[in-house]
Amino acid sequence: MADLDDIRDGSNFGLGQEVKKEGYYLKGMNNTDWGLKNRMSRIFNQESGRSVMLAFDHGFLMGATSGLERIDLNIAPIIEYADCIMGCRGMIRSSIPTTTTKPVCLRTDTGTTILTEMNHNVLISEEEAIRMNVSAMAAMLAIGDDATEALTIANFSRLVDIGNKYGIPVMGVTAVGKDMARDARYFGLASRVCAENGASIVKTYYTEGFEKVVASCPVPVVIAGGKKLPELEALELCYKAIQCGASGVDMGRNIFQSEAPIPMMKAVAGVVHNDLNPTDAFQLFNDEKAKG
Ligand code: 5RP
Numbered sequence: 001m002a003d004l005d006d007i008r009d010g011s012n013f014g015l016g017q018e019v020k021k022e023g024y025y026l027k028g029m030n031n032t033d034w035g036l037k038n039r040m041s042r043i044f045n046q047e048s049g050r051s052v053m054l055a056f057d058h059g060f061l062m063g064a065t066s067g068l069e070r071i072d073l074n075i076a077p078i079i080e081y082a083d084c085i086m087g088c089r090g091m092i093r094s095s096i097p098t099t100t101t102k103p104v105c106l107r108t109d110t111g112t113t114i115l116t117e118m119n120h121n122v123l124i125s126e127e128e129a130i131r132m133n134v135s136a137m138a139a140m141l142a143i144g145d146d147a148t149e150a151l152t153i154a155n156f157s158r159l160v161d162i163g164n165k166y167g168i169p170v171m172g173v174t175a176v177g178k179d180m181a182r183d184a185r186y187f188g189l190a191s192r193v194c195a196e197n198g199a200s201i202v203k204t205y206y207t208e209g210f211e212k213v214v215a216s217c218p219v220p221v222v223i224a225g226g227k228k229l230p231e232l233e234a235l236e237l238c239y240k241a242i243q244c245g246a247s248g249v250d251m252g253r254n255i256f257q258s259e260a261p262i263p264m265m266k267a268v269a270g271v272v273h274n275d276l277n278p279t280d281a282f283q284l285f286n287d288e289k290a291k292g
Contacts, residue, residue, distance in 0.1 A: 025049050026247070028219035029200065035167025039135040040200060042103040043084045043169075044220065044247065048273040052265065053222060054082035055252035057107040057138075059091060067256035071095035074256055081265040086171075086250055089124060089132060103135030105171055105250075108159055109152075111140075123155060126162045136169040136201065137162075143190045144177025153197065160198035169200030171222075171250075184209030191217045203250045206237050210244040220247035225254035231264060231285055236278040238271045248272050263288030 024030050026040055026049060044051045056075050058065050067074055071087075072095040079085050079102050086105040087096070106129055110122045129137055139159045142152045156172060163170040172194025180186040184207045191202045195217050204213065206223045214221050223241045225234060234254040241249070249272060258264040267285035270276035276284065 026220055028195075032200070033164075033167045036163075036169055036200065039103070039167065040169055042135050043105070043201075045083060045273055049220075049247060050242070050272045051083045051220075051222065051248035052081075052269045052272050053084040053086050053105060053248065053250035054079060054255060054265070055086045055224065055250045056091065056256065057087050058252055060088050060107065060110055061113055063113070065253075067253065067261075074261075078256070078261050078265060081262055081269065083248075084135065086138060089128065092132065104132060105136040105138050106132060106134040107139075108137040109139035109155055123159055123162075126166060129162075129168065130166060134168060136171050138171040138173055138203070140173045140175055141190060141194050141197070141199075142175035142177070143193060144180040144186065149177075153193070156194070156199075157197050163200070164198065170198065171201040171203055172197070172199035173224075174202065174204040183207050184213050188213040188216055191221060195219050201247075206241040206244075206246070210241060210246070214245035222246060222248045222250045225249065225251035228253045228257040231258060231267070232278060232282045234258075234264075235267055235271055235281045235285070238268055239276075239278045239281070242271060242275065260285070260289040 024037055025046060026044055029037055029040060056068055056071060059068050071091045076096055079100060082102060084103045084105055088107045092104060108124050137159060139156050140152055141156045142148050160170050174187055174190035174194060176182060176186040176190055187204045187207055191204045191213055194202045200219055202217050202219060202221045203224055204221060205226060223246055238249055249268060255261050255264050263285045266288050267281040270281045270284050
């Protein structure tokens with residue numbers, strides 16, 4: 001029961017002061033719900049507006065690929081250097097400590113190992129995503145393949161409906177058919193289709209002309225790293241993407257297959273958050289590596 005004595009009437013109503021209107025810092029998000037924005041704010045650094053997401057979802061298609069044989073040994077120790085972690089529910093549940101406070105972007109679709117690139121029409125349930133306290137959900141949207149394009153778009157759209165219902169951002173993971181050039185035209189098309197279907201984040205690949213991919217996508221774009229490159233080249237890739245307007249990376253192999261994953265994560269973060277050029281970032285990588 002409320003106290004009846006010593007009731008203090010309010011006196012500090014800020015009369016004459018306008019209620020602050022929030023200008024949200026991430027593009028395309030102004031008209032989204034509080035919960036969705038709050039989750040995005042956990043993923044994207046509020047000073048740089050960018051994110052270093054660590055992807056380790058590869059196993060659902062590729063099995064125990066190099067660097068992901070033991071998520072508990074190879075990934076768990078490095079997540080503290082990422083802004084967000086991206087993986088599949090089984091690996092997160094079994095191998096990532098529940099004590100982590102890193103936001104989780106959960107790989108929500110699944111596929112077969114036969115069609116290695118194209119995923120089908122399976123999504124995990126919203127109850128499962130909420131139970132895992134996710135900050136975002138990711139699913140592939142693949143264009144250019146007769147057999148799968150419609151399925152992945154339907155799947156993706158369904159995930160956006162779920163995400164919007166619960167205020168959970170959805171990240172579209174772009175893929176293009178084997179007959180399509182892996183260029184700005186087609187990654188731009190796939191990115192735009194993700195955004196048109198309600199993605200809050202789009203994950204795609206850096207290509208020449210990337211500034212057009214970013215400009216025509218109204219929500220934050222992050223890049224995958226792709227296959228393992230020498231560290232300097234991977235840092236150049238990040239730098240070029242950031243300079244073209246990318247909002248960060250969702251990078252896997254170029255981090256966990258690096259000879260020094262933590263120094264690499266720090267160097268990538270230098271590029272993403274501090275606009276370090278590739279030479280300085282590579283120097284940072286080497287300095288951190290030398291510390292052992
Ligand atoms: C494409 C993916 C990959 O599994 C992965 O996240 C890509 O990361 P990288 O290319 O940096 O290793 O999302 O389905």
